[in-house]
Amino acid sequence: MADVPRLEFRHIGKTFPGVRALGDVGFEVRAGSVHGLLGENGAGKSTMMKILGGEYIPDEGEVAIDGQTMHFRSAADAIEAGVAVIHQELQYVPELSVMENLLLGRLPTRFGLVDRRRALAWTRERLDALGVDLDPRAKLKQLSIGQRQMVEIVKAILRDAKILALDEPTSSLSHRETDVLFRLVRDLRAQGKAMIYISHRMDEIFELCDAATIFRDGRKVADFDTLEGVTRDTLVQRMVGREISDIFGYRPRAQGDVRLSVEGVTGRALPAPTTFDVRAGEIVGFFGLVGAGRSEIMRVVYGADRRTAGEVRVDGRPVKASRIRDAIRHGLVFCPEDRKEEGIIGVRSVSENINISARRNHLTAGLFVNDRAEARTADRFIERLRIRTPHRRQEIRLLSGGNQQKAVLSRWLAEKDLRVLIVDEPTRGIDVGAKNEIYNVLYELADRGVAVVMISSELPEVLGVSDRVITMCHGRITGQFDRASANEQNVLAAALPEGAGTTLPRNA
Amino acid sequence: MTESNAAAIAATREAPRDRRCALLWQLVDDYSLIGIFIVLFAVLSMTVRYFFSWDNVVGLALSVSQIGMVACTMMFCLASRDFDLSVGSTVAFAGVFCAIVSNATGSVAIGMAAAIVAGALVGFVNGVVIAKLKINALITTLATMEIVRGLAFIASHGQAVGVSSEAFFTLGSSQFLGLPVPVWVTLACFVVFGVLLNKTIYGRNTLAIGGNPDAARLAGVAVDRVRIAIFLIQGLVAALAGVILASRMTSGQPNAGEGFELNVISACVLGGVSLMGGRATISGVLVGVLIMGTVQNAMSLMNIDAFYQYLVRGAILLIAVLVDQLKNRRQSR
Numbered sequence: 001m002a003d004v005p006r007l008e009f010r011h012i013g014k015t016f017p018g019v020r021a022l023g024d025v026g027f028e029v030r031a032g033s034v035h036g037l038l039g040e041n042g043a044g045k046s047t048m049m050k051i052l053g054g055e056y057i058p059d060e061g062e063v064a065i066d067g068q069t070m071h072f073r074s075a076a077d078a079i080e081a082g083v084a085v086i087h088q089e090l091q092y093v094p095e096l097s098v099m100e101n102l103l104l105g106r107l108p109t110r111f112g113l114v115d116r117r118r119a120l121a122w123t124r125e126r127l128d129a130l131g132v133d134l135d136p137r138a139k140l141k142q143l144s145i146g147q148r149q150m151v152e153i154v155k156a157i158l159r160d161a162k163i164l165a166l167d168e169p170t171s172s173l174s175h176r177e178t179d180v181l182f183r184l185v186r187d188l189r190a191q192g193k194a195m196i197y198i199s200h201r202m203d204e205i206f207e208l209c210d211a212a213t214i215f216r217d218g219r220k221v222a223d224f225d226t227l228e229g230v231t232r233d234t235l236v237q238r239m240v241g242r243e244i245s246d247i248f249g250y251r252p253r254a255q256g257d258v259r260l261s262v263e264g265v266t267g268r269a270l271p272a273p274t275t276f277d278v279r280a281g282e283i284v285g286f287f288g289l290v291g292a293g294r295s296e297i298m299r300v301v302y303g304a305d306r307r308t309a310g311e312v313r314v315d316g317r318p319v320k321a322s323r324i325r326d327a328i329r330h331g332l333v334f335c336p337e338d339r340k341e342e343g344i345i346g347v348r349s350v351s352e353n354i355n356i357s358a359r360r361n362h363l364t365a366g367l368f369v370n371d372r373a374e375a376r377t378a379d380r381f382i383e384r385l386r387i388r389t390p391h392r393r394q395e396i397r398l399l400s401g402g403n404q405q406k407a408v409l410s411r412w413l414a415e416k417d418l419r420v421l422i423v424d425e426p427t428r429g430i431d432v433g434a435k436n437e438i439y440n441v442l443y444e445l446a447d448r449g450v451a452v453v454m455i456s457s458e459l460p461e462v463l464g465v466s467d468r469v470i471t472m473c474h475g476r477i478t479g480q481f482d483r484a485s486a487n488e489q490n491v492l493a494a495a496l497p498e499g500a501g502t503t504l505p506r507n508a
Numbered sequence: 509m510t511e512s513n514a515a516a517i518a519a520t521r522e523a524p525r526d527r528r529c530a531l532l533w534q535l536v537d538d539y540s541l542i543g544i545f546i547v548l549f550a551v552l553s554m555t556v557r558y559f560f561s562w563d564n565v566v567g568l569a570l571s572v573s574q575i576g577m578v579a580c581t582m583m584f585c586l587a588s589r590d591f592d593l594s595v596g597s598t599v600a601f602a603g604v605f606c607a608i609v610s611n612a613t614g615s616v617a618i619g620m621a622a623a624i625v626a627g628a629l630v631g632f633v634n635g636v637v638i639a640k641l642k643i644n645a646l647i648t649t650l651a652t653m654e655i656v657r658g659l660a661f662i663a664s665h666g667q668a669v670g671v672s673s674e675a676f677f678t679l680g681s682s683q684f685l686g687l688p689v690p691v692w693v694t695l696a697c698f699v700v701f702g703v704l705l706n707k708t709i710y711g712r713n714t715l716a717i718g719g720n721p722d723a724a725r726l727a728g729v730a731v732d733r734v735r736i737a738i739f740l741i742q743g744l745v746a747a748l749a750g751v752i753l754a755s756r757m758t759s760g761q762p763n764a765g766e767g768f769e770l771n772v773i774s775a776c777v778l779g780g781v782s783l784m785g786g787r788a789t790i791s792g793v794l795v796g797v798l799i800m801g802t803v804q805n806a807m808s809l810m811n812i813d814a815f816y817q818y819l820v821r822g823a824i825l826l827i828a829v830l831v832d833q834l835k836n837r838r839q840s841r
Contacts, residue, residue: 304726328728342726345719347786356716357728360709368707411727 004067006031006194007052007163013060014047016398021047025220026061027213029163032192034185036205036227038239039215040431042388042400045198046088048215049165052196053085054078065163084156085165088401088429092148094141098134099123102155130154131180144290146173153184164188165196170204171429174290182208200431202232214238240433247436248464251443255467256280257315259451260301260332260420265310267300269293270475273310278420278451283442285466286455288495293475294455295337298422302334303327314419328357331419333412335426337455339401343408346397350389351378353396353407358414381410386437402434409441421445422453427461439465459488471495541780545795545802552806559809566687572801573690574599574749575768576794579775580701581742583793584711586776588738589718589785590645594634595746596768597656600761602627602750604660607669607676607760616675624747630656631743635736653769660762668759680755690752697745702790714738718785774821775800778828799824 005028014022022044029035037045050056052063054072063070065081072078078085092101099119100107108115108122123136132150140148149169156164166185170178185208188195197209205212206227214222214235222238224230236247259280264273274297278284286294299305301312307321312332320326327333336342345353355374362373378392385406389399396404405426412421423442427435442452442465456462462469469486471479471494479494553560578595585592602623610619630652637648682689705711713734716724725731754760779796781788803824807817 302726324725325728325730334726336726341720342722345716345723345727345786347719347782347784348716352712352716356712356724359712363709368703369709369712 005029006066007196008064008067009048009052009061010064011061012048012051012058012063014044014051014056014058020218022051022058022218024061025215025218027220027223029194029196030211031162031194032189033210034189034195034197034208036209036212037196037198037215038205038212038235040239040402040433042217042403043215043239043431044218045215046167046400047218049085049087049167049196049198052078052083052163052165053087054083079159079161082160082162083165084159084161084163086149086152086156086167086169088168088171092140092151095139097137097139098127098143098151099136101140101151102126102136102158126158127154130157130184132184133180144174146177146290149173150177150180153181157184157188161193163194163196165198167198168200168429169197170199170201200429200435202235205235206232216241236432239431247432248439248461249436249443250464252467253281253443253447255282256449259315259449260453261311261313261316262297262301263311263313265297265300265312266308267296267305268308269296269305270300272476274477275310276470276477276480278453280419280449280451281446282467283446283452283454283465285462285469286453286472287457287459287462287469287491288472289497290457292472292495294472295424296475297472298334298424298453298455299336301327302332302422304334304336328415331415331417332422333357333415333418333420334422335405335408335412335424337424337428339404339408339428344396344404347395349393350382350387350396350399350407351375351392354378354381354410354414357411358416361416377414378410381407381413385410385441402430405430405438406434409438413441413445418445418450420451420453422455424455425457426454427456427458435461459492463488463491473497541792541795545799548799548802552802556806556809559806564805564809566691568801568805569691569694570688571805572797573688573694574753574765575772575775575800576694576797577697577749577752578742578746578768578772579779579793579797580697580790581738581745582772582776583701583779583781583788583790584705584714584738585645585742586773586781586783587705587718587785587788588714588735589721590638590735590738591649591773592634592645592739592742593649593769594630594652594656595742595772596765596770597653597660598627598630598743598746599750599753599765599768600763601630601656601660601663602747603754603757603760603764604664604669604762605760606751606754607671608663610671610673610676611669614673616671616673619671619676620679620751623751624744627747627750628740628744631740631746632736634743635739638739639732639735657762664760664762666762668761670759676755677758678755680752680757690756693748693752698790698794705788705790710734710737715786715788718782718787720786771800774825778825780828780832782832796828 007029009026012022012025025044025048037048039045047056051058054075054077057073063072070081072081093104102123103119108118120136127134127136132154134147134150140151153166153169169181173181185195185197199205209227212224212227212235213220216239256279258277260278263275266273270293288294296305300307303322303324303326312319314330314332317330319330319332340346351374355377358377359369359374362370364370375392381387382389382392387403387406387410389403396407399407412418426438430438442454446452454465463486467483469481469491470477471491473495474497479491481491558564582592582595605626606619606623609622610616613619634649634652637643638645679689684692705714713724713729716727716729717731717734721731750765753764757764775796776793777783778799779792779794781793800821803820804817807820
């Protein structure tokens with residue numbers, strides 16, 4: 001019995017129109033273990049998870065549970081067989097409460113009506129038992145993305161799944177939430193669940209996983225029965241297929257005059273005035289905890305949210321408040337944090353997503369879209385940023401996250417007079433190779449004299465890429481450090497709320 | 509770095525067969541509807557008497573000319589993830605208003621201009637309420653549908669308004685190069701709106717808004733302005749259709765165009781316009797309109813009771829939506 005793995009993938013193959021997503025991939029996951037799944041974006045991890053979850057039907061091969069071949073025809077089949085897959089894109093009902101989401105479809109009833117008291121008590125008890133700090137009555141839409149993710153995970157646990165797959169669960173969790181999640185995962189392992197854990201964060205893989213499999217380009221390139229004695233470099237090298245000595249690859253450069261100046265800016269979510277400058281050729285990293293006000297201030301600077309006071313200048317020229325198009329005309333652009341909701345236009349092509357803004361600069365007769373010029377622009381960026389797509393006319397929603405991000409970046413790189421680029425969590429949920437490529441794009445822009453603002457929750461990234469670090473907490477700037485003086489301790493201390501110094505985040 | 513770069517590019521170019529295959533599927537997707545229409549037309553030509561004659565085909569085109577014009581603008585509305593139920597009422601009101609103003613001023617041109625301006629105004633109100641006040645499009649246009657229909661009845665006292673001037677009829681009944689003028693107007697609409705959709709920022713932005721309004725806004729699209737323009741133009745074209753219809757019927761009738769909005773939306777959906785926004789083609793809408801008209805025409809020629817024609821129309825719409833659904837499912841599985 002002990003020889004039969006809980007879960008086995010056998011020679012799985014899957015082809016989409018124009019893309020071979022998986023070819024002859026197989027691996028095993030044992031009960032009571034956490035199995036890491038590694039690979040770059042588009043390597044096939046998510047496709048594999050969708051096959052496990054019954055959302056995709058493999059073209060070749062099969063999935064076996066306890067040695068028994070399964071034929072999932074739908075997500076319901078997989079759930080029935082005890083499989084719970086938690087995707088990067090969460091599936092919840094925003095208008096319902098935590099309790100209702102957890103009990104969806106099986107709310108306790110009395111005389112045919114929902115017994116809210118019993119449901120509430122039950123939910124409280126379960127959340128407490130799991131050590132998850134959530135109000136059962138809060139609506140999902142009121143929670144942070146991290147909290148919503150916790151709800152998803154709790155839901156899977158409550159379903160009593162014996163196989164649990166987590167696709168990048170920590171990408172939007174705060175450090176505290178991550179700790180809670182890790183404890184949950186360890187408890188579940190102790191209970192004999194088989195778990196698959198996908199993450200781009202190497203330290204998490206080493207901390208949690210017992211074994212690991214690496215994918216590259218839809219194929220399995222390595223299996224590790226144990227991670228004892230395996231180094232981080234080995235894993236990265238197998239994933240990327242080449243050596244990346246220093247993924248940040250920082251290089252110093254000359255800085256010019258002040259390009260972006262933000263003076264006394266306030267917004268509805270930001271009552272305290274904020275002031276900072278960014279020079280031409282400078283990369284400024286904004287660090288802080290989730291909800292510290294970094295995204296909020298940048299959205300106000302860009303004009304996406306209402307500016308209630310203050311002045312934003314690009315090269316000395318004032319940018320109108322709350323007018324996105326005026327910001328773009330001044331060469332001030334913004335890549336939002338939530339790629340799927342605010343970055344890409346999913347049903348439109350890669351080319352459309354790239355050309356949507358810059359096309360106004362090459363109209364024929366001042367009126368008609370120049371398809372040939374746009375095709376050239378799209379192809380140029382697809383090649384330069386290595387955007388993996390069968391062709392420029394592919395709908396962008398079918399691309400992996402990293403490639404979508406590159407397309408959104410291309411949209412602004414295509415602007416002919418780019419002066420200030422603000423990127424919000426540009427590498428969230430993106431693999432090491434693509435991260436490195438995105439950093440290189442930022443350096444290249446800075447070399448050309450663009451002022452770059454990068455918001456990130458990953459301290460190593462902030463320290464590795466930025467010329468200067470600005471920390472925020474509770475909607476205020478709490479510290480500024482140039483590259484030479486910034487280190488993990490002082491940046492973190494400045495970003496944490498007063499009196500929170502004892503609970504150091506794990507990534508530090 | 510450069511070496512692996514080249515390798516990756518090579519990898520994406522490596523599989524020309526896969527690539528060709530994908531493009532082929534895209535082609536099938538893009539033109540399947542036209543194929544269906546051609547087959548339908550051929551079969552009806554061979555089986556239904558009198559169907560394949562010049563007079564009948566011209567009559568068919570004339571019968572769908574109003575739906576065709578408004579389907580062009582409804583396509584924009586649906587493509588931006590909006591909805592407009594008020595077009596039928598606008599058609600009626602424009603006809604009535606045109607007749608009244610023509611009689612009062614003695615000038616048909618002034619009457620027509622007034623009606624078209626009034627239609628544009630209705631659309632503008634729709635657009636401002638939906639885009640600026642953020643009221644759901646379905647509710648907003650349901651309300652204006654009632655209001656504008658009411659105005660048509662009030663202005664006409666519930667009676668058809670006849671026009672004394674001969675000039676009023678010429679628009680609807682005259683011919684140009686062998687085709688009735690309304691058909692020419694409809695064809696012009698398809699050309700103009702086809703170019704607008706495919707070749708201008710306005711059209712591309714319409715599709716972007718339908719695909720993801722938040723992302724479109726952050727990419728610098730003037731979302732509110734585009735939405736208002738879509739409704740304004742829709743009202744204008746609906747009024748134009750109303751004027752032409754009144755001219756064909758030789759009077760402005762307050763109960764004209766009942767159920768018109770649903771026929772127009774049906775034609776668009778039949779033509780592959782996604783109600784989820786972001787997807788629309790002008791050729792699809794043209795074929796959608798033609799399929800609706802052809803089926804209607806053939807049923808009339810076959811002496812099928814008008815009551816049964818409702819069933820057939822509904823069934824065709826359902827099938828079209830199902831086929832579209834299947835196509836989407838294949839793409840994402």
